[in-house]
Amino acid sequence: xxxxxxxxKLVLVVDDDQDIREAISEALEDDGVSSKTAxxxxxxxxxxxxxxxxxxxxxxxxxxxxxxWRFRELQRDDPALANIPVIVLTAHADAASTAxxxxxxxxxxxxxxxxxxxxxxxxxxxxxxx
Amino acid sequence: MSFEVLIDSLRDYAxxxxxxxxxxxxxxxxxxxxxxxxxxxxxxxxxxxxxxHDGIDPKRRHEELQIAEKxxxxxxxxxxxxxxxARYWANTIITAMRSRDGSLLxxxxxxxxxxxxxxxxxxxxxxEERLRLLIESIHDYAIFMLDPDGRVASWNKxxxxxxxxxxxxxKGSHMSALYTxxxxxxxxxxxxxxxxxxxxxxxxxxxxxxxxxxxxxANSVISALRSESGELRGFAKVVRDMTERRxxxxxxxxxxxQQAAAAELGLYALHTRDVNAVMMExxxxxxxxxxxxxxxxxELQPQSATFVMRxxxxxxxxxxxxxxxxxxxxxxxxxxxxxxGPVIVQNLAAESxxxxxxxxxxxxxxxxxxxxVVAPGESTRPFGVxxxxxxxxxxxxxxxxxxxxxxxxxxxxALARTAAEDQIRAxxxxxxxxxxxxxxAQEGLRARDEFLSVxxxxxxxxxxxxxLQLQTLAQSLSRGETWDEPRATNRLSKAIRQTDRLxxxxxxxxxxxxxxxxxxxxxxxxxDLCEIVKDAIEPLRAQAEQAGSELVLxxxxxxxxxxxxxxxxQVVTNLLANAIKYGAGKPIEVTLDTSGARAxxxxxxxxxxxxxxxxxxxxxxxxxxxxxxxxxxxxLGLYISRHLxxxxxxxxxxxxxxxxxxxxxxxxxxxxxxxxxxxxxxxxVQSA
Numbered sequence: 001x002x003x004x005x006x007x008x009k010l011v012l013v014v015d016d017d018q019d020i021r022e023a024i025s026e027a028l029e030d031d032g033v034s035s036k037t038a039x040x041x042x043x044x045x046x047x048x049x050x051x052x053x054x055x056x057x058x059x060x061x062x063x064x065x066x067x068x069w070r071f072r073e074l075q076r077d078d079p080a081l082a083n084i085p086v087i088v089l090t091a092h093a094d095a096a097s098t099a100x101x102x103x104x105x106x107x108x109x110x111x112x113x114x115x116x117x118x119x120x121x122x123x124x125x126x127x128x129x130x
Numbered sequence: 131m132s133f134e135v136l137i138d139s140l141r142d143y144a145x146x147x148x149x150x151x152x153x154x155x156x157x158x159x160x161x162x163x164x165x166x167x168x169x170x171x172x173x174x175x176x177x178x179x180x181x182x183h184d185g186i187d188p189k190r191r192h193e194e195l196q197i198a199e200k201x202x203x204x205x206x207x208x209x210x211x212x213x214x215x216a217r218y219w220a221n222t223i224i225t226a227m228r229s230r231d232g233s234l235l236x237x238x239x240x241x242x243x244x245x246x247x248x249x250x251x252x253x254x255x256x257x258e259e260r261l262r263l264l265i266e267s268i269h270d271y272a273i274f275m276l277d278p279d280g281r282v283a284s285w286n287k288x289x290x291x292x293x294x295x296x297x298x299x300x301k302g303s304h305m306s307a308l309y310t311x312x313x314x315x316x317x318x319x320x321x322x323x324x325x326x327x328x329x330x331x332x333x334x335x336x337x338x339x340x341x342x343x344x345x346x347x348a349n350s351v352i353s354a355l356r357s358e359s360g361e362l363r364g365f366a367k368v369v370r371d372m373t374e375r376r377x378x379x380x381x382x383x384x385x386x387x388q389q390a391a392a393a394e395l396g397l398y399a400l401h402t403r404d405v406n407a408v409m410m411e412x413x414x415x416x417x418x419x420x421x422x423x424x425x426x427x428x429e430l431q432p433q434s435a436t437f438v439m440r441x442x443x444x445x446x447x448x449x450x451x452x453x454x455x456x457x458x459x460x461x462x463x464x465x466x467x468x469x470x471g472p473v474i475v476q477n478l479a480a481e482s483x484x485x486x487x488x489x490x491x492x493x494x495x496x497x498x499x500x501x502x503v504v505a506p507g508e509s510t511r512p513f514g515v516x517x518x519x520x521x522x523x524x525x526x527x528x529x530x531x532x533x534x535x536x537x538x539x540x541x542x543x544a545l546a547r548t549a550a551e552d553q554i555r556a557x558x559x560x561x562x563x564x565x566x567x568x569x570x571a572q573e574g575l576r577a578r579d580e581f582l583s584v585x586x587x588x589x590x591x592x593x594x595x596x597x598l599q600l601q602t603l604a605q606s607l608s609r610g611e612t613w614d615e616p617r618a619t620n621r622l623s624k625a626i627r628q629t630d631r632l633x634x635x636x637x638x639x640x641x642x643x644x645x646x647x648x649x650x651x652x653x654x655x656x657x658d659l660c661e662i663v664k665d666a667i668e669p670l671r672a673q674a675e676q677a678g679s680e681l682v683l684x685x686x687x688x689x690x691x692x693x694x695x696x697x698x699x700q701v702v703t704n705l706l707a708n709a710i711k712y713g714a715g716k717p718i719e720v721t722l723d724t725s726g727a728r729a730x731x732x733x734x735x736x737x738x739x740x741x742x743x744x745x746x747x748x749x750x751x752x753x754x755x756x757x758x759x760x761x762x763x764x765x766l767g768l769y770i771s772r773h774l775x776x777x778x779x780x781x782x783x784x785x786x787x788x789x790x791x792x793x794x795x796x797x798x799x800x801x802x803x804x805x806x807x808x809x810x811x812x813x814x815v816q817s818a
Contacts, residue, residue: 114601
């Protein structure tokens with residue numbers, strides 16, 4: 001473990017699959033990025049309202065209880081949260097158009113390339129921006 | 131004016147004086163004109179010279195003189211010839227001339243030329259004769275004379291033919307002998323005569339009686355005959371036998387009635403879909419119109435020489451009950467079928483040209499008439515035979531046969547229409563089936579597309595995790611990082627878990643494929659259902675906890691039975707995973723007990739619930755009750771579970787309401803069936 005975790009670089013990972021949440025968290029951890037996880041949109045909103053301020057939200061679309069679309073709607077409605085960028089996680093081929101429609105900052109296609117994950121996250125988690 | 135001048139002026143009379151010997155003594159001017167001789171030519175000659183061309187012996191002439199001498203007078207009338215040979219009709223009177231004392235002086239011969247009179251008399255006679263012959267020769271009219279009292283005075287051949295009496299038999303009888311007893315008693319003949327007297331002529335139509343007592347329909351005209359002075363001389367009566375015309379009129383009338391009935395039946399057939407009703411009506415119409423006791427529609431049976439009575443009038447129920455009737459027991463049904471046209475049998479008992487029509491004879495049928503009912507469509511084999519049968523001797527006419535054929539044709543048309551309608555209905559049903567199949571196929575395609583999309587998502591989820599894990603590992607290695615043992619073990623075990631997940635997913639897809647082929651094997655063994663359920667729940671505890679759902683477990687010590695342990699773990703896992711997925715945040719109750727020879731497993735959640743419409747659907751392949759983007763999953767869990775439970779001889783049911791959660795109940799027999807291979811349920815699978 002050479003990498004130091006920078007607590008200012010925080011990513012919120014929202015996915016209903018525990019294994020994916022863990023795999024992303026661990027990969028980010030290896031890159032010195034800290035993360036919080038939520039299993040659906042509702043849990044993510046609660047997390048944000050409880051004071052969590054991530055640089056970026058990695059958002060899965062298909063989730064029980066509250067899906068990615070609904071979460072994004074509520075997030076944009078809340079002025080305190082609306083500016084947090086969102087990266088869409090999807091296995092669908094039309095990831096780009098989904099991201100555009102949702103006003104997302106970008107997308108990551110499942111299966112996720114580790115390099116892309118790091119590159120994307122680093123765009124939003126530069127040391128001096130958070 | 132002298133006597134001679136008078137004599138000479140009588141130019142139409144030949145007056146010749148003969149002496150005692152017959153020699154011509156004087157010769158008048160009239161004699162010259164009548165006989166053609168001058169006085170100079172014949173004066174003093176024997177008077178036979180006047181008749182030289184008559185071819186009569188002169189001696190006989192002298193005999194005439196002798197007769198005149200004896201009797202005073204001789205008269206003769208006949209053909210005579212002039213000098214030039216021309217013939218004339220002569221009336222000759224020879225008178226003996228005597229003196230006062232009676233002595234013979236000579237003879238006076240006066241000859242008159244009556245040729246003209248004779249000619250008109252002849253003509254009259256001839257015309258009367260012609261008229262008599264004419265009247266006598268008339269056969270179609272009875273022409274006879276009645277005297278003023280109404281007695282027969284003359285009788286022609288026609289009268290003899292029409293009335294049956296010869297002239298000798300009837301002459302002198304009163305004309306009332308020719309009338310019916312009723313007419314005669316009511317005084318009709320006398321009334322007619324008095325009307326003829328008053329009006330000159332009377333016409334009448336009615337029944338008359340022949341000599342043999344038979345009746346005929348007569349048209350008669352009686353004319354009163356009067357003399358020039360107006361005195362009644364008698365009556366002329368002309369009678370015509372109208373029987374044939376009357377029966378022709380009646381036949382025409384009945385044909386009109388028959389045609390109307392056939393047309394009415396046709397209309398009925400048009401408005402009636404039930405061909406049996408049309409057949410019944412047809413037999414009723416035929417029997418009524420043709421006044422027969424029995425009527426039948428016989429349907430020729432395929433590939434056999436038997437008929438079945440499809441409709442009938444007058445037959446006992448056992449004949450109408452649909453039993454096959456051998457062609458031998460009918461008369462000429464076969465002949466009707468072969469000839470195509472109607473067949474008339476006047477006398478059934480004599481009609482044994484093919485066989486003995488026992489069925490018909492048993493029912494006392496004497497005469498019958500048969501028409502062919504053609505089959506609908508292209509078939510050359512007829513549908514059958516339409517028959518009318520009479521217990522009394524009948525002479526069916528051509529018109530009757532035509533009528534029967536027209537009724538048979540209405541039946542054939544109704545059969546053809548029914549067949550066509552059946553074809554249309556069958557075609558519509560086929561089209562409907564085709565549409566349903568197409569819809570099903572489209573539905574299947576849609577479900578499959580969705581499945582593929584979901585399957586790819588489901589497969590990508592562990593794949594995503596696995597790839598990330600392997601990439602971080604690879605990166606660490608490339609950076610020359612070293613992991614301590616617990617961390618490495620942790621990462622690798624997580625990676626292995628993804629491969630397990632992938633393996634399980636692939637297994638489920640294989641299950642579906644096996645189900646499609648009807649080959650999902652179960653292997654039962656003695657097992658404890660409580661243990662099975664516990665084993666299934668354990669790995670899900672953490673997941674339930676994470677979802678905020680408390681697991682409430684209620685079960686007895688043990689429930690022993692014959693079960694496929696692994697498959698039932700799969701079922702319970704699926705039910706519970708669903709409960710966690712759709713009932714997150716609320717408690718989940720799992721209850722296990724027995725009821726009779728069955729074990730009952732209930733999994734109850736308090737989640738989103740399932741609408742009534744979706745309740746059956748959730749057990750089908752690739753189906754889920756919620757939009758796919760909200761909840762992942764292959765949509766195969768309940769489908770596979772249902773088949774696994776059914777393979778155990780059990781059943782699965784769901785009670786649910788939207789917003790109130792769902793309760794799945796699995797009933798499993800304690801003794802599972804011996805069969806270890808899932809029964810093929812291709813139909814249900816394909817309809818999923």
